[in-house]
Amino acid sequence: KPTVFIDRTIPVDVEAYIAESCEIEKWDHSEPIPKDLLKDKLAKADGLLTGGRKINAELLEQAPRLKVVSSISVGYNHFDITAMKQRGIIGTNTPHVLNDTVADLALALILGTARRVAELDRYVKEGLWNPRDGEKLFGKDVHHAKLGIIGMGRIGEAVARRAKFGFEMDVIYYNRSRKPEAEEKLGVRYAELNELLASTDFIVLLAPLTPETTRLIGRKEFQLMKPSSIFVNISRGQTIDEAALIEALQQGTIAGAGLDVYEKEPVDVNHPFLKMPNVLTLPHIGSATTQTRNDMAMLAAQNLVSALTGHIPPNIVEELK
Numbered sequence: 001k002p003t004v005f006i007d008r009t010i011p012v013d014v015e016a017y018i019a020e021s022c023e024i025e026k027w028d029h030s031e032p033i034p035k036d037l038l039k040d041k042l043a044k045a046d047g048l049l050t051g052g053r054k055i056n057a058e059l060l061e062q063a064p065r066l067k068v069v070s071s072i073s074v075g076y077n078h079f080d081i082t083a084m085k086q087r088g089i090i091g092t093n094t095p096h097v098l099n100d101t102v103a104d105l106a107l108a109l110i111l112g113t114a115r116r117v118a119e120l121d122r123y124v125k126e127g128l129w130n131p132r133d134g135e136k137l138f139g140k141d142v143h144h145a146k147l148g149i150i151g152m153g154r155i156g157e158a159v160a161r162r163a164k165f166g167f168e169m170d171v172i173y174y175n176r177s178r179k180p181e182a183e184e185k186l187g188v189r190y191a192e193l194n195e196l197l198a199s200t201d202f203i204v205l206l207a208p209l210t211p212e213t214t215r216l217i218g219r220k221e222f223q224l225m226k227p228s229s230i231f232v233n234i235s236r237g238q239t240i241d242e243a244a245l246i247e248a249l250q251q252g253t254i255a256g257a258g259l260d261v262y263e264k265e266p267v268d269v270n271h272p273f274l275k276m277p278n279v280l281t282l283p284h285i286g287s288a289t290t291q292t293r294n295d296m297a298m299l300a301a302q303n304l305v306s307a308l309t310g311h312i313p314p315n316i317v318e319e320l321k
């Protein structure tokens with residue numbers, strides 16, 4: 001039987017599924033694994049089931065038997081594609097099963113930031129509510145507003161569907177390539193990035209992290225946005241210039257931000273974002289529901305087992321196909 005190193009806490013039924021055809025070495029996610037133990041487990045591993053561990057040449061050098069890395073994530077920026085390709089190692093991810101859960105959270109960030117939900121929840125709980133507050137409590141309308149989606153992949157389409165049919169928003173998108181089917185079925189319109197940034201009330205960044213999208217949104221892009229606009233990032237922290245976002249928020253270049261991802265995670269307790277009432281800060285919970293994480297773990301296990309039992313896994317990442 002092939003040996004699999006499970007580098008992540010996974011549901012018992014998923015582990016049982018893997019155990020039907022593989023020997024299992026594991027380490028749960030609660031504590032960082034000691035270096036010498038990681039080395040020992042990698043040395044035995046034909047397959048690796050992981051979350052966000054950096055899969056680079058240094059790690060692969062310690063895993064001479066490795067044939068497949070199966071990530072429990074849709075993003076795979078932690079894969080060093082060149083190093084994996086050089087060693088003929090298959091890399092897989094878990095698309096589709098998390099689309100709706102992540103899209104729901106994107107809408108939560110839009111609504112929560114627009115109507116100041118976290119800020120005003122604290123306000124009530126701190127006993128500050130004054131019936132004469134009036135417009136001090138006002139937020140921004142989401143219904144019928146204009147939404148710009150950067151990255152019209154599967155999750156982007158799920159966000160557009162919610163925005164169009166749930167909140168009657170006018171939705172435009174920017175993407176590396178045009179999406180005529182999405183335009184047809186969802187009634188969304190393509191726009192060049194600068195037009196999208198300058199003309200929308202809400203901007204949601206959903207592009208995967210690649211060399212091309214690293215710091216895609218920086219000072220120039222924030223300065224194109226309307227002063228009343230709200231920026232939402234649910235992709236990766238590195239797709240923006242975080243210092244430029246801090247400056248834009250401090251200078252009122254934009255009205256607010258809803259963030260689930262950061263350049264450094266966990267975000268530092270003294271980070272400026274945590275002191276800004278107009279910034280909603282969530283701890284990278286895009287896919288974090290029980291059902292979705294179980295579905296992701298099972299799909300990752302199916303990718304892993306199929307690769308180790310002579311089949312072609314359904315979700316090999318594009319660059320390693």
Ligand code: 8YV
Pocket residue numbers: 051052072073074075076098284285286287
């Ligand atoms: C994972 C993520 O969903 O799926 C992704 O790309 O952003 C992550 O949140 C999570 O780490 C589960 O592995």
